[in-house]
Amino acid sequence: MNVLVTGATGTIGSTLVPALRARGVTVRAMIRNPDRPVPGVENVVADLQDPASVAAALKGVDAAFLNSPSAPDAAAIQIRFANLARDAGVPRLVLLSQYAARVDSPVRFLRWHAQVEAHVRELGFEHTVLRPNLYLQALLAFAGTIAQGWFAAPIGDAAVSAIDTRDIADAAAAVLTGDGHGGRTYTLTGPHAITHTEIADALSVATGRAIAFRDVPAGQFAAALSGLLPPWQVDGLVEDYAHYARGEAAEVHTSVADLTGRPARAVTAFARDHATAFIPA
């Protein structure tokens, strides 16, 4: 079996590639920079913005995993990828979406993902949708302040069933290689709904240092991010966090265990395995 992995250098792709190899799959990693190939597998240089390169990358694969970067045109580039996969006769597409994707969501990312899901359904070839909740690994982007003892978000004490991205990769590997998943949508969550204070507590235990969570108003959160991210992304993250703060992302689903045969990793495992990232150098 030959599987094309998009975003092969990214958070999920970099874990999915070895997970597929462990299952005896031949992996074709889609990368942009030929100077940074993914080791041990076939690499194909393609850009989601360049349809001809994507069409070439899709040739002859048995399945494709579509994970697009967060981008203002994410829906359009994913829809184009799906069309090209259909045209290339790819038998199976696994689409990375997001928990609570809905065309009428107030969260732009959830609307964009829902538009892609709806389009792929219309195309009528075998596909499976994975809808992961908030990534625990997203905390790594804040490792600098966490190493100083704190992190902040506008979420109050709302709980979120945040997930370790290693579990998303393992679930994706199971769906890409197994039968009976066509037409299914799996919501992927961690094993518990946890507050950000509980995340801070897990990081404190794992690092042996005091790490505190600070609830902050959305405006303060946006101001802190505004020099680092473009405005559409800051606004989208504020919408994401308002959705979490409303308690809309707290359901726990068993899909990770159902697909992989073992329970989803807890925040304590995430904190233990990434502790060094949260300790000052």
Ligand SMILES: NC(=O)c1ccc[n+]([C@@H]2O[C@H](COP(=O)([O-])OP(=O)(O)OC[C@H]3O[C@@H](n4cnc5c(N)ncnc54)[C@H](OP(=O)(O)O)[C@@H]3O)[C@@H](O)[C@H]2O)c1
């Ligand atoms: N963060 C969360 O909590 C969360 C939760 C649920 C769902 N999601 C979804 O996860 C997706 C993004 O994941 P992420 O932010 O963790 O990103 P990521 O997968 O870690 O990184 C983006 C990957 O896409 C590649 N890439 C970027 N632009 C590309 C292009 N034009 N053509 C081909 N490949 C390109 C990058 O390759 P290079 O090495 O070349 O840059 C990298 O491998 C989004 O759809 C988001 O909605 C995120």
